[in-house]
Every structure is written in structure tokens, then in C-alpha cells.
Amino acid sequence: MTNEWPKTSWALMVVITTLASWLWIIRPENMWNWIAAIICLPAILLLMTALRRAKGRGPMSAEGWRKISRSFAGGSLIIILALGAALIDFYTASAGEATEWSTRAGRIIPGGILVVIANAIPKIAVKNPRYGALLRFNAWALVLGGVGYAACWAILPLDSAREPAMAFMMTGVALVILRTAWFRFGGKTGRG
Amino acid sequence: MNKIFKALSDPTRRKVLQLLRKGPKTAGGLAGEFDVSKPTMSAHFTVLKDADLVETVRDGKTITYHLKLSVLEDALLGFAQMVGVSTTQDTEQEAQNDE
Numbered sequence: 001m002t003n004e005w006p007k008t009s010w011a012l013m014v015v016i017t018t019l020a021s022w023l024w025i026i027r028p029e030n031m032w033n034w035i036a037a038i039i040c041l042p043a044i045l046l047l048m049t050a051l052r053r054a055k056g057r058g059p060m061s062a063e064g065w066r067k068i069s070r071s072f073a074g075g076s077l078i079i080i081l082a083l084g085a086a087l088i089d090f091y092t093a094s095a096g097e098a099t100e101w102s103t104r105a106g107r108i109i110p111g112g113i114l115v116v117i118a119n120a121i122p123k124i125a126v127k128n129p130r131y132g133a134l135l136r137f138n139a140w141a142l143v144l145g146g147v148g149y150a151a152c153w154a155i156l157p158l159d160s161a162r163e164p165a166m167a168f169m170m171t172g173v174a175l176v177i178l179r180t181a182w183f184r185f186g187g188k189t190g191r192g
Numbered sequence: 193m194n195k196i197f198k199a200l201s202d203p204t205r206r207k208v209l210q211l212l213r214k215g216p217k218t219a220g221g222l223a224g225e226f227d228v229s230k231p232t233m234s235a236h237f238t239v240l241k242d243a244d245l246v247e248t249v250r251d252g253k254t255i256t257y258h259l260k261l262s263v264l265e266d267a268l269l270g271f272a273q274m275v276g277v278s279t280t281q282d283t284e285q286e287a288q289n290d291e
Contacts (some may be wrong), residue, residue: 136261136266
């Protein structure tokens, strides 16, 4: 990584590593989840850099680094939310005082935070209308995924809320990945 | 929030936002799409800017407007469009006051 890599991205990586290491200590049975959380974003970054070098392209521009660091921040926040939810889950459950509503709150809060963050994504004013359409689509997908996730945990019985909640969240994330891939690799004539 | 409701309550301003979905546009380009006076159009732009629904970029004498809608504001825009809320007279009154 280079000097262009912003300090905030380093800070986010430190937060992720700290949370995942903490979870590794208290929940060693899920070790591979925590390792994946620590290495997935740096691995993607290294892969992108390696592919760029393999294609014989020069060093990335400051604008390129800025865009990647913005995406990195978004991905980091989602991982931090997931790790935070796992920590809340562990401590509310192991305290022996977990009520139905403390369990529900532990799930509703990350969904709510995702909604708040995704809601603000299209506030980024962009020149390229296709990129603007991509941001709006992704924001809508994450907001609806987050609302569905939080609503399932708020309304449904606890023992049957997990699957529909995850279905909402995963649908939102899958739509974001598909739409972004279409924008990046195949959507030159597409519109949002 | 009041500013947002006020901005979205006018059909001309909603149409401005719809036009900006296709990409940034200059003030002149946007004004050309409507059959209203320049002061009225300018008042509409001011209301949209005050509500933080658009961003302006000045390049010399040209002002370019960029869309800046959150998901909630986008949903409110769609709802206002569907219901057809209208308070056009307010803005015309403001523009006349400016003149």
C-alpha cells in the first residue's frame, strides 16, 4: 500500500482487527469467521494491485485511490457492524440476563445503523449520471435490506426471525454486488 | 425537514429534480425546460439548494446543478409525485417579492 492510502482506512483496519481479535478470544470456535473479517478487505486490495501490475498499468492516480478508499470505508463499516452485532450477541447472551427485547435490540440496532448510512450514500454529488444511478440503486437496496432485517427482528417471533431477516439483508447485499459488477464490467449502455 | 417538504411540494421543483436524475445540468439548461420567468426559476433553485437537495458548482459564469437526494428524500419525492401535491403559488409569490 502506498502513501496515498488515507489514514482513516488504516484506522478502520485497526478497528476491524481489534474487534475480530476480541471475538477470536471469546469465541475461538468461529476462528475462521474472524480471520476472514481481518483479511478480506486487505486481500481484495492486494489482489486489485496485483491485477493492475499484471496488466502493466502504472501507479494508481490520487483520484483512483480516493475512490477505492471510499469503497473500502463502506465495506469496513459493514464488517464493523457485523462484528459489533456478534459482540453484543455474546455479552447479552452470556450475562444470563438476556431478555427478549435485549436480544431484539442487539439485532435491530445494526439494521438501523445500516439504514442510516445507506440513506446518506446518494447525497454524494457525482458528475457521471451512470455512477449516480449506481449509488442510488445500491443505497435503495441496502436501505430496504436494512429495514427488512430490522423489521423481522422487531416483529417476528425470535425463534423464526433469523432466516427471513438474513434473507432481506443478503438480498440487499447481493443486489449491490450484482449491480456494481454490471456497472463495472458490463453496463456501458445500461441505466439505473 | 420542513425545508424538504416545502421543496418537494412544488411540481416545478420536482420536475427539476427528475431532470437532474439524468445528470448535472446548467441553470440555463434547466430554465429552458420550463415556461416560467427567470426570477421564478431562480427562486425554485434557491428553495432546492436551501433544502440541500441540489449542489451547485460554479465554473466562471456557468452554474451547474447536481442532484443530492438521500433515499428518504427520494422516497418523499416519489410519494409527492404520486399524490401530486402542489403549492406553486407560494414560489410565484416569492419570485414576485424578489422582483
